[in-house]
Amino acid sequence: MKVRNLSYILLALPFMIGCKKNSYNFYEGIGIAQFGPTINYLYQSYYDMTDTLKTYSFAYQASNTTQDTVYFDLYALGGITNYDRPFKLKQVIVFGKENAVPGVHYKAFDDPSVTQAYVVKAGEMHMRVPIVLLRDASLKNKNVALQIEVDVNEHFRRGEANKIWRRVEFADMLIRPNAWSDNHATQFWGKYSQVKHQFMIDQTGEPWDEEFMTAFVYDLVFAVHWKGKLRGLLAEYNAARPGNPLRDEDGELVVFP
């Protein structure tokens, strides 16, 4: 009897499993808006998440720069249309981080000066979403996080859960670029410090910001090249200051692994 019950359960199991709703998005009459990689890496799933988190610092800009723009790539799935389609963004709170304040640290998405930018143009399926960052005095001492999500409106519904959000962390001081990842810290750049970061900028004339360091994600030999160059420059720097090698803000020797 027990065997028969077990047989019934086994017979029923595939049907029960088969009834599980899958997670695919199907076209339901309106488009789907979601973020993605830069268009040259579209359809290469390896790069899907490379642009999720960006960092930005006003420290690289002239002192009279009051605002700057970072961009994320947005894709409209479900086909193109012959009319413009506004889409909606919203800020979501990042727990454990200092969150950006609209109107203070960035231009609110309903600010009339930027609302026209949040539109997928007729005939287009891709656009670069501008986020206008404001150089508030508070950014001299802290970095803030702005996490955004695509919100539902009459033209779009939300896309895949891991592609509806993007985050930018920014400040008006040197901050660790996201591309200075833990993996690249181990291989190339070592422990992050503002002293080391400034040394890299001063000695090479390169910005060592997010954009510059993102190139290393796609070309590790380029990182090997810079690592060797930085080690040589640091050796020269320290040799010119016997007994006074470069130390970071925590008093630790600056080294490249």
Added chain:
Amino acid sequence: MNKLIKYIMALTIVGTTLSCYKDRGNYDYKDREDISISGIEPSYTVIGYEEKLNIQPQVSSNYTGADFEYFWGVYDGSGTVNARRNYDTIARTKDLDYRVDLPAGEWVITFAAKNKITGVASIFRSNVSVVTRFTRGWYVIRDNGTNTDVDLFTTPTNLNPGVKYEGLFEMVNGRSLEGKSGSLAFFTTYRSDFTGSLQVGRTFMLWSERDMAAVDLNTFQLIRDFNTIFYETPATRKPMSINVGMNAIYMINDGQLHSIHNIASNKGYFAGAKIADDQNTPYYLSKYYLATLLHNTLFYDELNSTFYSATGNGSTLVKTTSAGASKMPNANINKTLRYLGHKSYSAAMVGWAFLQDKTDPNLRILAQISAPNSNALTITPDTLLSTSNLYHAEKMTLLNGDENLIYFSRGNQVWSRNLSNKNEVLQFTVPAGETISFIRHRKFTGSAAAETNYYHNAVVVGTQVGNMYRIRVFNKVSGNISGNPITILEGNGFATDVMYMSPAVVGSTYQPTY
């Protein structure tokens, strides 16, 4: 019960009503349309970027009044040239007149004829072997005293030369390399965007004393030269060696080591020179190296008479150590490295070095170097007697992966020396008036039927006769030169190296060693 009977009756009525439907089916059957295609060969061989495919197929249908539309397409049959096997439409006409601008490899062309009236189509496939003038033959790198170029000797039926293309690099690229001849190497792991997308390709690296070129073997067109192959072009132009090691391509330029870590993401540019250490201690590497498949490549710093190793992704040279069994230090040995080569690229790291003392040039040592764990060297030196021929050696080459012999030249003689019992054998005497310019062990073996006439395991002796080079390719049997040369290559200038190339030559065919 009454209800059940009513249901059964209702169903019966519906069923019988439907069964009265008159069958108006179309039973006017016709034969299946049969479209026949002829006039296309099952296979073609063409020279890429040069020859055309002219095909006039005949198409007919057993349906009268057929109105055809056509298309021709091509895709990579092997998936090795174009891994995604993209399908390209090349014509929409019945007759094909198509210049085959495709890289060397196995391709497939398809021809389709579709009857627009019935929608029935027929497809014919044909294999196309695309070769280039540069696919097969002997490549000789040589100079005229001021500039370096390559001569290609085609080999139509066997290793004997057919047509000679003198100055091939200049012929294709409009210039030669500056300075005297260096050497050449073949890579299948070098990556570039030469074809329009970033991918590895069959690449020759040629170098002279002041220039270098990475060349696409399909077209012999320049991919990159000295000014474009580094992230940051070195101030001094002096390529000394380009070779492959474990996971990397190395270039020694002006004694400094550059690398492309070719298992990592890369775009085919050499990184800046590695530094010796965090004190930036000056170094100057010899052109010789000891590379094996599974270990860091070993280099020799002539400035400090010290062995270093290196990795493709490191930014500094790696200090070697002396293993317990070593009979000679690994560093500061006060010797000039006259030769270093390995016994086998794929086996454990074992090589031989010819060292000459800097203070006492009469002190010459043949040393076996082994490094089972990459960086701890066991060096076993053997001081050469001045009565031995090897003591007076000028050009040297080890037999890679074969007999335990080193070949060397002394004056106009070619000798071999058994590395186990030190027995020396005179193998060949160059005729009067010729001077030996290089000797190499070149080995291209396998089991492909198409290559039977081209396989060789040879000792190659290059000589200079006035303003001409002469290269004798000798068959090697049981470690000895056997009989007369299997072929002789002659041309203008001073030759420094030779390599046989065929579609079957792969990256590991010629071991990276001198």
